[in-house]
Amino acid sequence: MQQYFLNQVAPEIGMVITLEKDDTHHLFTVMRAKLDEKVQIVFSDQTLVLATVNVDLATLTVLEFVEKSVELPLDVTIAVGLPKSDKLEFITQKATELGVYAILAFPAKWSVTKFDAKKIIKKTARLEKIAKGAAEQSKRLLIPTVKILANLQELTDQFARYDQILVAYEAAAKSGETAAFAKKLSELEKGQKILVIFGPEGGISPQEIEQLTALGATKIGLGPRIMRAETAPLYVLSAISFYTELLH
Amino acid sequence: MQQYFLNQVAPEIGMVITLEKDDTHHLFTVMRAKLDEKVQIVFSDQTLVLATVNVDLATLTVLEFVEKSVELPLDVTIAVGLPKSDKLEFITQKATELGVYAILAFPAKWSVTKFDAKKIIKKTARLEKIAKGAAEQSKRLLIPTVKILANLQELTDQFARYDQILVAYEAAAKSGETAAFAKKLSELEKGQKILVIFGPEGGISPQEIEQLTALGATKIGLGPRIMRAETAPLYVLSAISFYTELLH
Numbered sequence: 001m002q003q004y005f006l007n008q009v010a011p012e013i014g015m016v017i018t019l020e021k022d023d024t025h026h027l028f029t030v031m032r033a034k035l036d037e038k039v040q041i042v043f044s045d046q047t048l049v050l051a052t053v054n055v056d057l058a059t060l061t062v063l064e065f066v067e068k069s070v071e072l073p074l075d076v077t078i079a080v081g082l083p084k085s086d087k088l089e090f091i092t093q094k095a096t097e098l099g100v101y102a103i104l105a106f107p108a109k110w111s112v113t114k115f116d117a118k119k120i121i122k123k124t125a126r127l128e129k130i131a132k133g134a135a136e137q138s139k140r141l142l143i144p145t146v147k148i149l150a151n152l153q154e155l156t157d158q159f160a161r162y163d164q165i166l167v168a169y170e171a172a173a174k175s176g177e178t179a180a181f182a183k184k185l186s187e188l189e190k191g192q193k194i195l196v197i198f199g200p201e202g203g204i205s206p207q208e209i210e211q212l213t214a215l216g217a218t219k220i221g222l223g224p225r226i227m228r229a230e231t232a233p234l235y236v237l238s239a240i241s242f243y244t245e246l247l248h
Numbered sequence: 249m250q251q252y253f254l255n256q257v258a259p260e261i262g263m264v265i266t267l268e269k270d271d272t273h274h275l276f277t278v279m280r281a282k283l284d285e286k287v288q289i290v291f292s293d294q295t296l297v298l299a300t301v302n303v304d305l306a307t308l309t310v311l312e313f314v315e316k317s318v319e320l321p322l323d324v325t326i327a328v329g330l331p332k333s334d335k336l337e338f339i340t341q342k343a344t345e346l347g348v349y350a351i352l353a354f355p356a357k358w359s360v361t362k363f364d365a366k367k368i369i370k371k372t373a374r375l376e377k378i379a380k381g382a383a384e385q386s387k388r389l390l391i392p393t394v395k396i397l398a399n400l401q402e403l404t405d406q407f408a409r410y411d412q413i414l415v416a417y418e419a420a421a422k423s424g425e426t427a428a429f430a431k432k433l434s435e436l437e438k439g440q441k442i443l444v445i446f447g448p449e450g451g452i453s454p455q456e457i458e459q460l461t462a463l464g465a466t467k468i469g470l471g472p473r474i475m476r477a478e479t480a481p482l483y484v485l486s487a488i489s490f491y492t493e494l495l496h
Contacts, residue, residue: 068472069472070472070473094482097473097474097479098473098475138473138475178496182495182496222489223489223490223493224316224317224493225345225347225386225387226345226385227346228345228386231342231345235346235489235490238484239486239487241471241487242483242487242491246429246470246471248430
């Protein structure tokens with residue numbers, strides 16, 4: 001069954017609704033939806049409804065409300081040092097599938113990629129579209145927000161918002177640090193907010209680590225193998241899902 | 249530091265060695281290694297040595313043996329229903345970074361992709377090269393093997409090799425099954441072999457599930473969000489690493 005997001009307050013049963021232009025095109029032209037076909041629609045307050053296609057093949061009627069719990073028990077925000085080429089697109093798609101709450105990117109000291117203001121706007125729009133598509137496909141109830149920050153300070157300025165801040169650090173892994181990640185996870189309760197920071201391809205610099213830990217971030221190792229910049233966030237999100245959703 | 253694999257028995261300290269042709273090109277032409285530069289070399293028995301570049305800028309001298317534990321405590325084999333386009337390349341690269349022991353692919357009932365014998369040979373060579381590159385980059389001690397099977401039976405014929413066989417099943421996740429994966433992991437001991445089976449884009453068919461479970465595979469759910477075919481194996485490998493290497 002197709003799912004779409006609609007940026008409106010939740011409707012009532014029997015109400016006729018029109019999807020956003022792109023989604024209307026997708027549902028009726030690309031997917032060729034037929035009369036009475038069922039579709040899932042998520043409203044801005046995360047209300048999920050089942051709706052059916054009307055005879056006009058352009059609108060839908062709300063059939064019933066659906067109760068479903070599909071979001072991670074923790075709000076996990078990842079912040080990644082700007083990676084090369086299309087890695088940020090990749091991270092956005094996969095992190096969305098894995099339940100991320102928000103994605104931040106920042107120009108790290110060792111980031112090769114730099115964006116000017118114009119490029120940031122264009123790239124952000126592209127990433128938001130990817131996040132929406134991935135959220136629909138993985139049947140989530142929220143679309144992760146995506147933001148490209150101007151510098152590291154914009155990230156540290158937000159530290160107070162989070163209950164816990166972790167930073168993946170290769171040197172921690174190399175020195176055999178294996179306990180901090182699980183320990184920090186065990187201290188969190190349902191609904192709390194966690195921020196996990198990752199470096200770009202070259203890693204996160206010792207100066208940045210010092211700055212982040214001085215402001216309260218905890219260094220974590222992610223095991224003995226070296227992961228690429230775009231793989232580490234997926235490892236962390238998978239581990240958090242496993243720990244909070246599957247391990248009883 | 250660069251790492252290369254060399255398909256020879258472990259050397260002795262002081263011995264002069266020559267890397268494989270591609271790796272020699274990579275180290276001396278691409279990376280422009282200089283006299284006395286240090287390189288890690290892994291031999292066929294997983295012996296890891298530190299070697300230095302000789303004055304000829306073409307060979308290396310073995311300096312010392314290095315003890316390192318970088319492999320997952322379990323031998324994890326993944327078997328994936330043949331996915332579309334270059335997803336198998338993607339899975340091979342990322343699963344190698346995440347510590348997979350072996351990768352199998354099989355034409356599932358709902359696989360859109362089909363390979364003839366000639367294509368299998370070509371594709372396998374390509375995947376082996378990707379696995380070698382990823383194993384070098386993530387500094388592993390073994391290169392995962394990659395095999396494309398002719399049919400599902402070739403997979404089930406190997407079931408006796410494994411201590412545990414799991415199959416990721418979306419319907420299990422939908423029905424709220426969340427305990428089997430962690431439970432099965434908790435029953436395994438260091439060094440044991442586990443096979444985890446995944447469907448292609450369309451999922452694994454009910455007939456295949458019946459066949460696999462009749463032969464001893466356990467259905468597992470991977471949480472409430474729907475993951476793409478290429479994401480689920482990465483989730484499982486990350487979760488296994490977290491469970492066996494980080495959670496104490």
